[in-house]
Amino acid sequence: MLVRLQKRLNLSSPMERREALTFYILISPWLIGFLIFWAYPMLRSLYLSFTTYSLQGPPIWVGFRNYERIFSDADFWQSLKVTLTYAFGSVLGGTSIALLLALILSQKLRGITIWRTIFFMPSILSSIAVAILWLYVFRPEGGLFNLALGAIGIEGPNWLNSEQWALPAMIIMSWWTIGGQIVIYLAGIKGIPDILYEAADLDGASPFQRFRFITLPMLSPTIFFNVVLAIIGALQVFDVGWVLTRGGPNDSTLFYLINLYERAFQLVQFGYASALAWILFIIIMAITLLVIRSSTLWVFYETEQR
Numbered sequence: 568m569l570v571r572l573q574k575r576l577n578l579s580s581p582m583e584r585r586e587a588l589t590f591y592i593l594i595s596p597w598l599i600g601f602l603i604f605w606a607y608p609m610l611r612s613l614y615l616s617f618t619t620y621s622l623q624g625p626p627i628w629v630g631f632r633n634y635e636r637i638f639s640d641a642d643f644w645q646s647l648k649v650t651l652t653y654a655f656g657s658v659l660g661g662t663s664i665a666l667l668l669a670l671i672l673s674q675k676l677r678g679i680t681i682w683r684t685i686f687f688m689p690s691i692l693s694s695i696a697v698a699i700l701w702l703y704v705f706r707p708e709g710g711l712f713n714l715a716l717g718a719i720g721i722e723g724p725n726w727l728n729s730e731q732w733a734l735p736a737m738i739i740m741s742w743w744t745i746g747g748q749i750v751i752y753l754a755g756i757k758g759i760p761d762i763l764y765e766a767a768d769l770d771g772a773s774p775f776q777r778f779r780f781i782t783l784p785m786l787s788p789t790i791f792f793n794v795v796l797a798i799i800g801a802l803q804v805f806d807v808g809w810v811l812t813r814g815g816p817n818d819s820t821l822f823y824l825i826n827l828y829e830r831a832f833q834l835v836q837f838g839y840a841s842a843l844a845w846i847l848f849i850i851i852m853a854i855t856l857l858v859i860r861s862s863t864l865w866v867f868y869e870t871e872q873r
Contacts, residue, residue: 612844612845613841613845614626615837615838615841616633616634616838616841616842616845617629617630617631617842618633618838619632619633619836619838619839620837620838621835621836621837622835622837626838629838633838633839633841633842634842634846636839636842637839637842637843637846642818642821642826643826643843643846645818645821645826646818646821646822646823646825646826647823647850649734649818649819649820649821649822649823650801650802650804650822650823651802652734653734653737653738653741653801653804653822654801654802654804656735656738656741657738657741657742657797657801657804658794658797658798660741660742661741661742661744661745661748661797662745662748662790662793662794662797665745665749665752665793666752666786666790668745668749669748669749669752669753670752670756670778670782672686672749672753673753673756673757683749683750683753686745686749687746687747687749687750688746689743689746690744690745690746690747691746694806694807695806695810698740698806698807698810699810701736701740701743701807701811702727702811705726705727705736707723707724707725707728710723710726712726713726727811727812729816730816730817730819731819733812733816733819733820734819734820737804737807737808737811737820740807741801741807748793748797751789751793752786752789752793754789755785755786755789756782756786758785759781759782759785759786763781763785764777764781767780767781784867785867787865787867788867788868790866791858791862794858795855795858795859798851798854798855798858799851799855802823802847802851802854803823803824803847803851804822804824805822805824805825805828808820808821808822808825809825809828813825814826814829823843823847824847826843827840827843827844827847828840830843
């Protein structure tokens with residue numbers, strides 16, 4: 568008992584009080600920013616999701632009416648379908664291409680550092696500026712894609728003005744921003760012990776076997792990390808769709824956040840838009856948790872025994 572009391576007295580010493588005060592002073596800017604710009608807006612939007620609010624008066628409590636309305640809203644289902652389709656193509660294609668490029672860029676070749684920089688550069692450019700560049704790339708006449716297709720005798724579509732091709736065009740655009748994934752994959756590849764490849768060479772393993780049984784399992788935690796981040800980002804896509812098509816043509820690129828934005832700032836339905844935001848939060852959490860739970864089936868950790 569005396570020992571515990573002595574420890575408590577020591578914790579209240581002037582030096583430890585000064586250290587605690589310094590800690591709280593240093594963390595206070597982050598804490599204040601978190602409360603003002605994160606916690607309060609989240610709690611406020613949660614409250615507004617149970618109200619009808621149009622800036623013309625105080626919020627009016629309506630209970631779960633906004634949430635009930637969501638599931639009978641055709642725009643909600645269309646935007647959800649478009650967003651999930653985009654996320655599937657963006658994540659699957661982007662992750663695969665990033666892994667392939669990382670394997671190529673990990674080779675010890677002359678000038679490889681320059682190529683790494685070139686592939687990383689698009690990921691740090693402004694998304695709006697990149698979207699405008701893609702607008703010219705996908706032009707039906709004189710656009711880079713259609714010129715390339717015309718060179719092999721294929722008539723290119725009217726990409727961004729076509730209900731059939733507008734969404735695939737935006738999925739292709741998303742693959743242009745995989746520079747961050749490539750860097751993470753390169754770090755993961757560099758972390759694979761050389762002794763594993765040396766042992767595989769002694770056993771006469773082919774390049775595909777080396778990739779299948781060494782590179783892929785050892786990179787699975789890195790793939791998992793990139794997939795989770797890519798899913799979260801893809802489900803929140805907004806800027807490219809808004810700048811290029813505004814959700815058209817005929818709602819073929821009506822992303823979830825475009826629908827939410829229109830409800831909030833064009834139709835001034837802040838209560839309903841807040842409910843949409845919370846539904847999106849739940850969807851992102853559910854998909855992320857599903858991926859995390861599934862990771863036990865395909866993610867391998869070096870210290871783990873199976």
